[in-house]
Amino acid sequence: xxxxxxxxxxxxxxxxxxxxxxxxxxxxxxxxxxxxxxxxxxxxxxxxxxxxxxxxxxxxxxxxxxxxxxxxxxxxxxxxxxxxxxxxxxxxxxxxxxxxxxxxxxxxxxxxxxxxxxxxxxxxxxxxxxxxxxxxxxxxxxxxxxxxxxxxxxxxxxxxxxxxxxxxxxxxxxxxxxxxxxxxxxxxxxxxxxxxxxxxxxxxxxxxxxxxxxxxxxxxxxxxxxxxxxxxxxxxxxxxxxxxxxxxxxxxxxxxxxxxxxxxxxxxxxxxxxxxxxxxxxxxxxxxxxxxxxxxxxxxxxxxxxxxxxxxxxxxxxxxxxxxxxxxxxxxxxxxxxxxxxxxxxxxxxxxxxxxxxxxxxxxxxxxxxxxxxxxxxxxxxxxxxxxxxxxxxxxxxxxxxxxxxxxxxxxxxxxxxxxxxxxxxxxxxxxxxxxxxxxxxxxxxxxxxxxxxxxxxxxxxxxxxxxxxxxxxxxxxxxxxxxxxxxxxxxxxxxxxxxxxxxxxxxxxxxxxxxxxxxxxxxxxxxxxxxxxxxxxxxxxxxxxxxxxxxxxxxxxxxxxxxxxxxxxxxxxxxxxxxxxxxxxxxxxxxxxxxxxxxxxxxxxxxxxxxxxxxxxxxxxxxxxxxxxxxxxxxxxxxxxxxxxxxxxxxxxxxxxxxxxxxxxxxxxxxxxxxxxxxxxxxxxxxxxxxxxxxxxxxxxxxxxxxxxxxxxxxxxxxxxxxxxxxxxxxxxxxxxxxxxxxxxxxxxxxxxxxxxxxxxxxxxxxxxxxxxxxxxxxxxxxxxxxxxxxxxxxxxxxxxxxxxxxx
Numbered sequence: 001x002x003x004x005x006x007x008x009x010x011x012x013x014x015x016x017x018x019x020x021x022x023x024x025x026x027x028x029x030x031x032x033x034x035x036x037x038x039x040x041x042x043x044x045x046x047x048x049x050x051x052x053x054x055x056x057x058x059x060x061x062x063x064x065x066x067x068x069x070x071x072x073x074x075x076x077x078x079x080x081x082x083x084x085x086x087x088x089x090x091x092x093x094x095x096x097x098x099x100x101x102x103x104x105x106x107x108x109x110x111x112x113x114x115x116x117x118x119x120x121x122x123x124x125x126x127x128x129x130x131x132x133x134x135x136x137x138x139x140x141x142x143x144x145x146x147x148x149x150x151x152x153x154x155x156x157x158x159x160x161x162x163x164x165x166x167x168x169x170x171x172x173x174x175x176x177x178x179x180x181x182x183x184x185x186x187x188x189x190x191x192x193x194x195x196x197x198x199x200x201x202x203x204x205x206x207x208x209x210x211x212x213x214x215x216x217x218x219x220x221x222x223x224x225x226x227x228x229x230x231x232x233x234x235x236x237x238x239x240x241x242x243x244x245x246x247x248x249x250x251x252x253x254x255x256x257x258x259x260x261x262x263x264x265x266x267x268x269x270x271x272x273x274x275x276x277x278x279x280x281x282x283x284x285x286x287x288x289x290x291x292x293x294x295x296x297x298x299x300x301x302x303x304x305x306x307x308x309x310x311x312x313x314x315x316x317x318x319x320x321x322x323x324x325x326x327x328x329x330x331x332x333x334x335x336x337x338x339x340x341x342x343x344x345x346x347x348x349x350x351x352x353x354x355x356x357x358x359x360x361x362x363x364x365x366x367x368x369x370x371x372x373x374x375x376x377x378x379x380x381x382x383x384x385x386x387x388x389x390x391x392x393x394x395x396x397x398x399x400x401x402x403x404x405x406x407x408x409x410x411x412x413x414x415x416x417x418x419x420x421x422x423x424x425x426x427x428x429x430x431x432x433x434x435x436x437x438x439x440x441x442x443x444x445x446x447x448x449x450x451x452x453x454x455x456x457x458x459x460x461x462x463x464x465x466x467x468x469x470x471x472x473x474x475x476x477x478x479x480x481x482x483x484x485x486x487x488x489x490x491x492x493x494x495x496x497x498x499x500x501x502x503x504x505x506x507x508x509x510x511x512x513x514x515x516x517x518x519x520x521x522x523x524x525x526x527x528x529x530x531x532x533x534x535x536x537x538x539x540x541x542x543x544x545x546x547x548x549x550x551x552x553x554x555x556x557x558x559x560x561x562x563x564x565x566x567x568x569x570x571x572x573x574x575x576x577x578x579x580x581x582x583x584x585x586x587x588x589x590x591x592x593x594x595x596x597x598x599x600x601x602x603x604x605x606x607x608x609x610x611x612x613x614x615x616x617x618x619x620x621x622x623x624x625x626x627x628x629x630x631x632x633x634x635x636x637x638x639x640x641x642x643x644x645x646x647x648x649x650x651x652x653x654x655x656x657x658x659x660x661x662x663x664x665x666x667x668x669x670x671x672x673x674x675x676x677x678x679x680x681x682x683x684x685x686x687x688x689x690x691x692x693x694x695x696x697x698x699x700x701x702x703x704x705x706x707x708x709x710x711x712x713x714x715x716x717x718x719x720x721x722x723x724x725x726x727x728x729x730x731x732x733x734x735x736x737x738x739x740x741x742x743x744x745x746x747x748x749x750x751x752x753x754x755x756x757x758x759x760x761x762x763x764x765x766x767x768x769x770x771x772x773x774x775x776x777x778x779x780x781x782x783x784x785x786x787x788x789x790x791x792x793x794x795x796x797x798x799x800x801x802x803x804x805x806x807x808x809x
Contacts, residue, residue: 004055007079011097018090018195022082031109034130035086036065038174041100044493046170048075048155050110050128052117055080061155064170065135069163070644075141075153089178089368091196091241100491101198101240103369104178105170108132127158133177133530133568134169134748137162159643164676166647166766171409173749176369177530183365184312190304193262197226197303198368199239200266202358202376205503208342209375212361212506215315215337216345217300219356219376221280222270223489225297227255229263238489250293254331262307265322267299267335277353280466284485299326300335300358303366311366318366342377350379361506372504382468382484383407385418386492388446389458390437399434403465403483404456406447407497414448418497419478421467429483436463464490502778505540515539516546518585518609527566527617528750533773538744539612541773545780546605549742551792553608553619555626557589557599559737560611561618567746571617575599575735585610589626601626617746620737623693624686631686632693636738637661637700638728640677642721648763653704653711653725654678658758660703664802667794669787670761672768674745674753679738685797690734696798697729699806741788744773752776757787 005022014021035056037047046064049056059075066073089104113127114120120127124143130136138158145152157163208214224239234255235245245252251269270278271286271294286294302322303311310318319337326334338345338357346357356378364373385407390400402422406415425433440460450456464487470480476497513523513536523536542549563571576588576598585607588598602608611619623632637657641650654670657680661668669681688696701714704727713724731738745751754771761767771779 004053004080005082008081011079013096016195017092017096019088019092020082020084023084032111033083033086034108034110034132035104036106036132036135037088038064038103038105038170039098039100040102040491040493041092041098046105047078047102049081049086051083051086052121054083056083056086057121059141059153059155065139065155065157067135067137067157067163067167067169068165069157069159070165071157073155075155077151077153087178089176089198090194091198093196093237093241094243099241101494103176105174105176106132106134107177108135113138124153134173136748163643165644167769173530175531183314183363187305187308187310187313190262190307190309193228193230193264193304193307196228196237196241197264197266199224199226200301200367200374201239201370202360202374203370203372203504204376204378204498204500206500207503208346208359208377209503209506212504213363214342214359214375215319215362216342216357216359217335217337218349218354219358219378220268220270220298221278221355222268222283222298223487225267225269227263227265227267227297227299229255229258229260229265231261240489240491240494242489244489247287248292248295251295251297251331254297258325258332260306260325262304263302264304265297265299265332266301266303267297269295269297271295278355280485287488293331295331297332298335299332301366313365314363315360315366316362346377346379353379355379355382372501375503378500380468381470382466383498384464384487384490384495385467386415386461386495387437387459387463387465388415388417388461389456391420391422391453392455392457397430399430400437400457403433404451404453405465405467405478405481406461407495408493409497415446415461416497417447417449417451418476419469419472419481420451420453421465421469421478421481421483423481424468424483461492464488464492464495502781515543515612516609517606518613520609520613525566527563528748528773529566529568530748531750531774533750535612538617538773539609541744541777542608542612543605544777545742546608548780548786549619549740550605550608552740552742553621554603555601556621556624557601557626557629557735557737558611558622559620560600560616561620561746562615563617563746564615567617567750568748571746574616589629591629617744619740619743621740622735622737623732624690628686630689630734632688632690632732633684633686635682635684635693635697636731637680637682637697638673638677638731638738639680640721640726640728642723642725643676644723645725647766647768649711650678650725651761651763653708654680654761656708656711657700657704657727660700660707664805665799666796666802667790669755669791670758671741671753671755671788672751672771673739674743674751674768674771675747676768678768679753681791683791683794683796685795687797690732692798694729694732695808696803696806697732699803699808701727701729703806742776750774754779755786755788757785760787 033051035049039045039047046061048059048061058078058081060078061073061075063073091101092099108131111129126141129138137160140156141153143151143153226237228235234252236248237243271282273279302318323334349357359375361373385405387403388406389404391402393401402420404420405418407418408415437459440462442458442460445458446461466484466487468482468484469478513520520536520539525535527533527535527538560574561571562574587601590598623634625633666682671679673679704712705714712727713721714727739753741753741755743753749769750773752771
């Protein structure tokens with residue numbers, strides 16, 4: 001093992017990098033582990049690692065993995081890594097090999113599908129299966145070219161049940177799979193002071209939270225800074241790991257005077273005006289003039305303090321310990337929190353001209369990365385943007401007219417146009433920016449959607465600007481934007497579009513595990529471990545949408561998908577009562593002339609939550625409502641696309657289906673399935689029997705096939721579906737079911753079957769995976785009108801003329 005890790009160790013200085021040197025790990029399990037780390041180095045890539053021969057065989061995948069078998073992703077083989085590198089997450093300091101942020105993007109187990117995986121690797125073609133938190137199914141690594149030291153491979157998804165096209169897993173699932181640590185009662189002695197700490201970041205929210213105990217601090221207009229203090233040294237780092245020690249000599253001297261050993265301090269550097277407010281412009285001027293003596297370091301947290309690891313202690317205790325050590329008003333100051341009602345404090349802060357507030361849960365632990373236990377409340381709209389170009393100057397202005405701006409749609413993803421800014425520059429800024437931008441000019445646009453501007457000078461996306469603005473257009477373009485300054489502390493590829501989210505709801509303590517009168521047992525059990533969504537979270541989701549989903553469920557026979565061990569493990573279907581439900585909550589009926597057991601249905605809000613309490617994740621309904629379940633009141637045309645069919649083709653198929661149904665003088669409604677297809681739903685008056693409704697839906701399917709034989713198929717066999725949309729009319733059979741509107745899906749991503757307005761269906765945006773247990777409530781809160789508001793009042797029947805139009809004699 002030592003020889004295998006020799007190259008790894010030669011390339012790193014372990015006195016500077018926080019990466020593990022590599023220690024021998026005892027084999028705890030037979031399953032082989034795999035890890036994928038998103039690595040924001042010089043170029044963003046994904047490090048793919050497979051455990052084999054006691055090390056992690058490693059490849060750098062520039063575009064990351066893809067579930068689409070048509071995507072052949074380049075994978076450059078790199079040096080073997082130690083096993084304990086798999087759980088590494090942090091920032092590799094600048095000037096070190098691979099400098100940049102490393103995020104644990106996925107992990108799990110892998111199973112070789114070759115008899116001898118080592119021999120398969122040597123021959124250059126390895127087959128294997130992944131069972132992880134994000135990736136699943138069978139994959140291939142095949143060698144193509146390259147030198148012996150750095151051979152090139154291709155990482156390809158095999159065409160199995162997990163394959164899917166039109167889904168960018170790296171964009172849809174950018175989050176870390178690293179678990180947040182639990183609170184501890186006492187601090188632990190640190191084995192060694194980390195070389196760097198990735199700071200905790202706050203999430204922008206619309207309003208102060210209404211639940212939980214929050215501490216509020218002033219949101220300063222400065223640079224985030226972390227200080228590493230040892231017995232003989234004090235060093236300062238930006239939040240991305242840049243070493244700014246040499247740029248802040250006066251602050252380094254003040255930190256050394258504290259005589260705090262083995263300590264990490266987290267705070268913000270700023271320059272104060274005479275009225276006590278921070279000034280971003282004055283901070284930048286202080287750097288430019290070499291006047292760092294004016295810079296003050298406000299410290300608000302201490303992940304490590306005097307040799308103790310405080311990260312698992314509650315925030316309130318960490319701040320109390322810090323306050324005892326930082327007294328006075330020198331260059332290093334303690335950031336006090338504010339007392340009073342959060343809304344009133346925010347109002348006063350805004351009236352005083354402050355930037356806003358930072359809210360922190362009093363009992364929260366310190367977690368690297370962006371969280372909702374730290375939140376931002378802003379008094380004005382402002383954000384960081386990447387400078388992508390300039391327009392020509394007009395009038396008496398020199399240099400440039402306006403800066404063109406962009407944001408990334410995902411970390412290291414595509415750069416999209418966000419607007420331009422032409423105010424906020426003085427003569428000094430115009431001269432400085434003109435000079436710096438001239439040095440990074442490029443011939444073409446770095447944007448995927450460049451604006452139609454004349455005489456644009458494009459630049460490499462290397463500078464980040466802080467911009468204030470009044471509002472955005474519907475297309476997300478800035479209005480009344482004003483330049484505030486440059487952000488030297490933020491890597492351009494980390495600049496994402498920041499939209500305010502709803503304030504977090506703090507989960508109550510154990511006694512609060514009751515949802516609508518139903519006690520949720522094992523509330524902490526994770527239904528989607530990769531997303532951190534618990535059983536209690538799912539119950540609260542259904543509680544929040546009860547008013548919308550109950551009209552779709554009430555008195556309809558149900559088929560449940562139950563997942564007692566979570567949606568990422570084995571689930572099973574259930575139609576009959578066998579779950580020990582509370583009497584009077586979940587009800588049953590028995591079909592006439594049937595030897596089957598009693599079928600399940602519900603009528604109440606509490607019964608809905610009872611289903612979740614008993615392990616139900618998905619809720620599927622028959623097309624009929626009791627007590628007369630022999631006459632359907634709904635037709636569901638399930639449009640199930642082939643894996644290789646593009647989203648625009650599915651949109652065309654759905655619009656064609658709508659056209660045919662509306663030509664019959666029937667109104668229809670649209671929803672996603674939460675999976676890869678779409679449902680077109682037709683409410684009808686319950687007059688026809690099951691066989692007649694099934695036949696009517698079959699005729700619609702056959703009509704579609706005749707109209708567009710290259711697009712549609714009505715054949716169940718998968719071989720007949722290649723490149724087509726399967727029109728599944730069999731959903732309209734007796735005892736068959738379709739997923740209910742607003743039901744969650746027991747699939748990766750926690751998708752929701754979401755009702756849509758027809759004008760939302762466009763070829764430009766794939767909506768199938770957009771709405772989830774986590775994001776659907778935000779959509780519902782923002783909707784001005786329920787797309788299915790008229791569903792319940794739509795009264796229509798299948799007429800003789802309709803049968804005739806479909807060719808029924």
